[in-house]
Amino acid sequence: MPDYADFFQDQAEASAHVQFVYDPAAGRVVFVNAAYERVFQGTRGLVNAELPGLLRRLHPDDRAYLAHYWARWQQGPPANEVEVRLLHAGQPHQWFCLTPAYRQDAQGRVLLGGTLRDTSVLKRYQENADLFNSRKNATLEILSHDLSGAFIMIKQIAQFLREEVTSPLNSRVPEMLNVLETTSRDSVKMIRDLINIEFLTSANTDLKVDRVDVGAVLRVPLDQLQAGQRVLGHAFTYTLPAAPIYAHLDVNKFTQVLINLVGNAFKFTPDAGRVAVRIAPGPGVVRIEVMDEGIGIPLALQPYLFERFTKARRPGLRGEATTGLGLALCKTIEEWHHGHISVASQEGQGSTFTIEIPRAETVGAPARVGAVEVLE
Template sequence: MITPPEPFQHLLEGSRQTFFIYSVSARRVLYVSAAYEQLFPGARRDAVDADLPTLLSYLPPDDQAYARECFADLAAGQLHDDLLLRLQPRPDRPQRWLAVQAHQALAADGQVLLTGTVQDVTVEQEYLRNADKYMAKKNTTLEILSHDLAGPFNMLRQLADFLEEKTQVLHDPQVQKMIEVMQNTCRDSVNLIRDFVDGEFMDSANVDMKRTRVDLATALSQVMDTYQKGEHLVAKSFSFRTSHPAVYVEIDNNKFLQVINNLLSNAIKFTGEGGRIAVGLEQHADHVLVTVADDGIGIPERMHPVLFDRFTKARRPGLRGEKTTGLGMHLIHTLVRLHEGTIWFESAENRGTTFFIKVPTAPGGGS
């Protein structure tokens, strides 16, 4: 094992990060810092090459294949963002997260090297994943509540319209003024609710992309579980199916789930009481396909060509009078394109609508 130059030895040996140099040519570790033995209790620096197969077995099978693929790319000179790996030596031990940074280098003698660091980031990852989970739950709950709260206001507005018609014969300005206040209050309340939810979506869309490796099957299952618990509030039924129990894809989790939430919100708007809304997930060799389908009123054919346009002319109120800004579908399209994906739909009036989202499993594998 090589010894670092004197000026760097104290820095490398005193760091909590594990520094390493691996020879791709010789298939052995040339250097690993002292933190290696704290990162993997029971491991010894002088036996690191013998430890490697055991350490790899600590990774879940999905992560083993992912790690091999990423290190093969690095060895070939392809750049990667930080590599996040789950580590679970035994089922009775808590899962840990490791962040690996590595770069290809060429030694003076011509050896191809991988140099980098390994760090335990379990605390940070658990925090971020909990934040993502509750952010998705918050956005989903807002969508459900916005439709639930808008319903009574729209009903009251319809009653006010009926009263206006029936009381016109009275020619009483005070009565007409009271009815007008009722109408305006109901309309403004519905608009306020939708403006708040739409503002959350637009704020999320304007944040820089941060792609990480996500189990999309689990993420979508959690979102749909919240919708299923709120079925009685929106008088619709929700279902979810996935081709595999775990489907890994590199996405910005918050932005992608906002896309799904907004498609579900539109499905709720244009699906009558007792309607069905279904989300599907299929894993393919180099991409995933997400579908959001409803059996609602469908999209008129004249609106198909302009649906994703900015400030599209395809704007129309929902079945309960919900307003639309016209920006929603444009932002959905933009966010899907930022993931190097494509979105399209199939729809016919009174026969429902299905949206399809195709996204590569990793950046650079564009559809």
């Protein structure tokens, strides 16, 4: 009969990722493969002596998170992987993804195993992609607002000239005014369609969730929107939490929800009006509020705001069209994040849209890894 234990040990030794087995009762690592020495620059035979030093290099924001995960892991295999950062003096931090394993034998002895993959390159690629998408989507919203306003003004001027100016007989002026009106109307529709297609395409892709500092990742599009406030014609401000707040987000999708809500606030707020975003911690949640000084939403329409093709849809103050899908998609994406979206509004007094999403799990007491505490 083949010796499967030898086969799997050979496989572990050949792996490029760190593989280990930990005995909680003994408080010791009982196996670690050769990759440990290459990845952590340590010595396999000294792994238990080196473990406290490794844990002290954990990113401070990840310590309570890992402690919570460790406590769950000792009760059974967690349903998900966990990602943590290891600090290096004067260098970028190193990302690791831990895939856990759990085994309990007939005598009740528990062994915890796992694979540690260095995902630093992948994480930095994802962060750069999210950064690019956030800036792109915020810039598209600014350009959409600016260009739509210009084309709507051209359309209005053409309509005014048609009504106020008498054209000579056989003049081509009425025909040219028709071209101006049609081109302007089609251009506005094309711009809004571009934004809607971008949002719909993103919403139809698979969810890619990471544990992120909400204020840090949303600062990028908020900075972009604030930089464009002169173009937008509104005073735009935002407030971020004083300390990091972590949540599990698909950064690209969640950013587009925020931009959609801010874009709606611009559409229904008169020129020189104020639009503001506030991000703050709540009890077990991260709270994001988008507030405006716009025309408000009639009470009778508010129950229908988040329905697909809602009858609550209205053109913007500058004639911007709406599909009635934006807020429905925002609600769907929030639900994917186990969150909630609501609105408070009065006609003539503006609106506040509030999103609440669960904070990433934390723990009140330290967990122990052998003789080493993973402190909050």
